[in-house]
Amino acid sequence: MEFLRSRFHYLFKTTKGLILVAIAMTAMTTALFGMLSGPMAELGVRDVIVRTLGMDLNPAEREGRIIILYHSIAMAVVAIETYMITGLLKMREFYRDAVRVLITAGYLMAMIFGLAFAYWGHEWVFHGLYIAGLTLIFFAGVLLTIALWPWDKAYYQPDPAYARTKGGIDLERAAFFATSLTTVISAIFGAVPGSYFGNGFEVFLAENIIRLPEKTTMEYSIIGHLHIMLALLAIMITLIIGRWLDFKGTLHKIAMPLMILGTVVLNLGVWGVVTPLEPIAHMIIYVGATPSMLAALMLVIYGWDRLIREGVTGIEKPRFGQKIKALLDDPLRFGPLWQMVYMNFNVSGVGIFFAIRLDELIRLWPHREERIELTGHWHVLSAIIATIILLYYGDIIGLKGKVRKLYGWAIIILSDLAFGAVTVFELKRLFIAEAVQQPLVNTLMLLVDTGLGLTLVTLAIVMLWRLVDLFKARGRWTEEATHELAEEVTK
Numbered sequence: 001m002e003f004l005r006s007r008f009h010y011l012f013k014t015t016k017g018l019i020l021v022a023i024a025m026t027a028m029t030t031a032l033f034g035m036l037s038g039p040m041a042e043l044g045v046r047d048v049i050v051r052t053l054g055m056d057l058n059p060a061e062r063e064g065r066i067i068i069l070y071h072s073i074a075m076a077v078v079a080i081e082t083y084m085i086t087g088l089l090k091m092r093e094f095y096r097d098a099v100r101v102l103i104t105a106g107y108l109m110a111m112i113f114g115l116a117f118a119y120w121g122h123e124w125v126f127h128g129l130y131i132a133g134l135t136l137i138f139f140a141g142v143l144l145t146i147a148l149w150p151w152d153k154a155y156y157q158p159d160p161a162y163a164r165t166k167g168g169i170d171l172e173r174a175a176f177f178a179t180s181l182t183t184v185i186s187a188i189f190g191a192v193p194g195s196y197f198g199n200g201f202e203v204f205l206a207e208n209i210i211r212l213p214e215k216t217t218m219e220y221s222i223i224g225h226l227h228i229m230l231a232l233l234a235i236m237i238t239l240i241i242g243r244w245l246d247f248k249g250t251l252h253k254i255a256m257p258l259m260i261l262g263t264v265v266l267n268l269g270v271w272g273v274v275t276p277l278e279p280i281a282h283m284i285i286y287v288g289a290t291p292s293m294l295a296a297l298m299l300v301i302y303g304w305d306r307l308i309r310e311g312v313t314g315i316e317k318p319r320f321g322q323k324i325k326a327l328l329d330d331p332l333r334f335g336p337l338w339q340m341v342y343m344n345f346n347v348s349g350v351g352i353f354f355a356i357r358l359d360e361l362i363r364l365w366p367h368r369e370e371r372i373e374l375t376g377h378w379h380v381l382s383a384i385i386a387t388i389i390l391l392y393y394g395d396i397i398g399l400k401g402k403v404r405k406l407y408g409w410a411i412i413i414l415s416d417l418a419f420g421a422v423t424v425f426e427l428k429r430l431f432i433a434e435a436v437q438q439p440l441v442n443t444l445m446l447l448v449d450t451g452l453g454l455t456l457v458t459l460a461i462v463m464l465w466r467l468v469d470l471f472k473a474r475g476r477w478t479e480e481a482t483h484e485l486a487e488e489v490t491k
Contacts, residue, residue: 007470010477014484015087017477018104019080019393024463025111026076026386031456033069033115039449055119064203068118068130072111074229074382075137079107080389081236082144088243089176090155095147102140109133138191141184150174161248163256171256172247176239178260182267183232189271190225193218207374211367220273227285228270230381234343235263235292237388241336242299244392251302255295262292282355293348296340303337331408332399335391339384342416346423347381365429373426380419383452387415390459397466397480410458418451 011017034040035049036057050057057065082103086096110133117126149155150173157163157170164170193201196218206223209215215223239259247255266288272281304327311326312318318326328334354362354373362370394407421444432440469475 006481007477010470010481012104013100014481015083016397016480016484018083018100019396020466021104022076022080022083022107023390023393023459024466025108026073026080027456027459027463029069029073029076029111029115031460033119034452034456039445053120056121057119061118063205063208065118066205067203068114071134072114074233075107075110075134077233077382077386077389078137079103081233081240082140084240084392085144085148085176085180085236088240089148089173091147095143099140099144099147102136102143106133106136106138106140110137134191138184138187141180141187145177145180145184148173148177148180150177159248161252163253171260172239172243172252175256175259175263176236178263179232179236179239182263183229183236186225186228186232186267186270189221189228189274193221193225207371210370210374211363217274220278224270224273226378228267230378231266231289231292232263233385234381235259237385238292238296238299238340241303241340241388241392244395245299245303245306245333247299247302249302251298255298258291258298259295262288262290262295264288266292286355289348293344300337300340303333307333331405331412332391332395335408335412336388338412339388339391339416342419343381343384346419347377347384350423350426351377369429376422376426380422383415384419387411387455394462397476407458407462411455414451414455414458416451418448418455421445421447421451 009017011021032049036046040046040049049055082099086099109129113126113133114130117123117130150169150171153168155170155173156168157173158168162170163172197203201218204219204222206226209219242252242255266285269281269284269286269288272278272284275281277284307330308318308323308326311329312322315322350373354370362373390411391408394404394411399407425441425444425448428437428440428444466477469477
């Protein structure tokens, strides 16, 4: 009994344990349902998985299955970021415990029962439990927003090195608060249309209706929900990484107001999609995205400068090569910032290009090409967020030496190989004709599958190691559980 009690305490009551469970659940879900993808179908793997597990894959219900799968994974990622926030920021113990309990129960219910409903017949009790799980996550978000209230004097910032108002309000906390609040509000943009299923509203994939000349308010709401929730996940992980790296100084004082401004304006633009402001909503979104991206750039500059300065300590006049070596020495601290930069080439830059050339070029292409860009755009952004989380996780569990470098560089290089190949695949119509594209497409698909597959293998090795460690009486998990109270900021 003590064996189970101690492991349960670690896995469901400590920050590192909660993150471990959520990462493991996400990894297993991604690996299993990735076997149903197009490339796996061509290899015959999909049919084997479907027959072996007895899945019910009605082609007419494909969109609904995909929506539930996306939400199942996304809710686990939301939970991971929430655990990180509750471990990094001061908040009252009641709120920390309540948020963790609600969001843990919520994402597990949504993932387990949602996927059971979608892929193994339609037991409607499971669908009800799936919705109940999403509801618990929503209320966890409400409590987290209350817990982050920046105007509580107990959480004022006394250190002038960090961004704050003249009255002492912590602007970094205010940025977390703004992101949490707008996430809760933006969740409603998906919940309201979802509540009308079976009453004149049918499930759809956003990329399939992008060229319809007329869209309903609920369709716009779903499209806006998709975009803003991904953007808010990216903003929140940026704030988390900044907190982890002890972002401060002049750049911090400039970045935090920009992040708050960008978050608020970005959300107003997305919300405007379902109002009479729809014709200019995209302009508002661009205006909001710019300050947020500038804030992230300042974090990158601060972080890389710090890594270089720490790495050349003791060298009077470091050479360029020495600075680069110092910058790249620790992949787990360099990696999250690099992924933010790399994202601009694979997500932001491509998205901006398509938006600028939409009418004069992109809409002249077959619909399939625009659809490829949209799905690639969303998937790469979410996957980059996932790699940043994995790099951060590798640091907080204390990976050291060669294992630290091997894990870090494997995640960075393998995932970036896949993301780069996806970007070339999205843009291929700019430089190659459809009639002669197949050799290029085959090569790109091989790179994507290899990069993502080996990234999952790297993660699987770490997860297997953590599983074995849990069976040890004095494994690493015991040390992490013992130091939990010392590592977390509590009140």
